[in-house]
Amino acid sequence: MPSSPKSLYVHIPFCDHLCAYCDFCKVLYRPLWAEDYLTALDRELFFYSSHRFDTIYLGGGTPSCLPLPQLCHVLTSCSLLLSSHPEFTLEANPESFDLEKAKACAKHGVNRISFGVQSSQDKFLDLLGRKHTFDEAKKAVEIARSAGIDNINVDLMYALPGETVEDLEKDIDAFLSLNVPHISTYSLILEEGTAFHNQEIKEASEDLQADMYERILFRLRNAGYRRYEVSNFAKPGLESRHNQTYWKDQEYVGIGLGASGYENGIRYTKQKNLTAYLKNPTLRKEEEKVSLKEDRSYYLLCNLRLEEGFSLGEFENRFSIDFFSCYPSARKKISEGLLKKDGGRIACTDKGMLLMDAVLVDLSMDEESVSC
Numbered sequence: 363m364p365s366s367p368k369s370l371y372v373h374i375p376f377c378d379h380l381c382a383y384c385d386f387c388k389v390l391y392r393p394l395w396a397e398d399y400l401t402a403l404d405r406e407l408f409f410y411s412s413h414r415f416d417t418i419y420l421g422g423g424t425p426s427c428l429p430l431p432q433l434c435h436v437l438t439s440c441s442l443l444l445s446s447h448p449e450f451t452l453e454a455n456p457e458s459f460d461l462e463k464a465k466a467c468a469k470h471g472v473n474r475i476s477f478g479v480q481s482s483q484d485k486f487l488d489l490l491g492r493k494h495t496f497d498e499a500k501k502a503v504e505i506a507r508s509a510g511i512d513n514i515n516v517d518l519m520y521a522l523p524g525e526t527v528e529d530l531e532k533d534i535d536a537f538l539s540l541n542v543p544h545i546s547t548y549s550l551i552l553e554e555g556t557a558f559h560n561q562e563i564k565e566a567s568e569d570l571q572a573d574m575y576e577r578i579l580f581r582l583r584n585a586g587y588r589r590y591e592v593s594n595f596a597k598p599g600l601e602s603r604h605n606q607t608y609w610k611d612q613e614y615v616g617i618g619l620g621a622s623g624y625e626n627g628i629r630y631t632k633q634k635n636l637t638a639y640l641k642n643p644t645l646r647k648e649e650e651k652v653s654l655k656e657d658r659s660y661y662l663l664c665n666l667r668l669e670e671g672f673s674l675g676e677f678e679n680r681f682s683i684d685f686f687s688c689y690p691s692a693r694k695k696i697s698e699g700l701l702k703k704d705g706g707r708i709a710c711t712d713k714g715m716l717l718m719d720a721v722l723v724d725l726s727m728d729e730e731s732v733s734c
């Protein structure tokens with residue numbers, strides 16, 4: 363029976379500028395491209411016109427860089443597909459978010475904004491190629507609130523070139539002063555093809571990254587945020603419903619340039635070339651029906667990122683096998699204090715979260731040696 367995903371991701375690939383570290387699927391904004399793009403999105407959305415989604419996420423790119431009429435166009439198209447109690451998120455950059463756009467968002471049902479703030483210090487914002495100051499970020503948060511949107515996330519990047527733990531402490535202080543309910547954290551990864559990679563900038567050492575991560579964990583927990591996913595912190599009850607769809611490895615619809623989705627057991631990616639996409643927006647560039655084994659590995663990869671981990675019962679229902687029969691080395695990980703079993707659930711401990719890659723590698727060895 364075809365599945366009916368409850369989450370929709372819509373990709374808006376346009377940006378006002380290109381940041382030095384970014385490897386997302388994006389292009390510089392051009393009015394006519396955006397006009398054609400919104401028409402193409404409508405063609406895609408038409409296929410889901412009878413669906414109602416519990417979560418819709420307008421990501422990018424920079425959705426907020428669309429001028430008001432174009433932003434209203436896509437908000438209207440998406441709002442028709444919302445269920446009765448939805449979470450509707452818009453990604454925004456502080457410099458392209460104003461009161462008019464905030465009001466339009468609220469009017470069309472957007473009830474969550476995720477701001478790409480990244481740092482509170484101009485020297486790092488400049489280095490990253492960001493075009494806002496931290497004062498503008500503060501103002502953007504206030505604008506969202508004044509339009510009635512309180513459910514706000516801010517992205518915090520760390521392990522930036524030349525950044526010290528003291529610099530990070532300053533950022534944490536400044537981010538906490540925003541008093542928003544959700545903070546997403548990212549260490550800088552130097553992806554091939556980015557300006558940073560081409561400049562041969564080096565990533566921070568693993569030790570420094572781990573120290574910084576532990577500082578973030580300590581400070582945000584002390585400030586009343588719960589780490590519900592390895593990199594995501596929220597005040598209780600304000601976790602991102604949409605992103606949990608991914609981490610719980612549930613199906614979702616992805617539309618737009620380069621978007622990926624997971625429907626009816628098939629994982630797919632849309633094409634990344636804008637001209638080709640505009641010609642045939644519904645075409646999937648890659649489709650993969652994953653094997654049971656791959657599906658299981660992916661399930662672990664996603665669910666172990668969550669503080670609550672996953673239910674042993676759910677694992678058995680989904681894969682028709684007992685977790686420990688499939689992954690006998692999990693018992694060793696429990697005795698080593700990397701995994702914990704609690705109330706019928708398996709999750710990483712704090713130590714396991716830090717060493718998650720090693721945990722996953724060891725569990726994947728079971729896949730090779732145990733027939734399940």
Ligand code: SF4
Nearest residue numbers: 377380381384422423
């Ligand atoms: S980081 Fe955001 S604003 Fe910067 S280029 Fe990437 S998508 Fe655009």
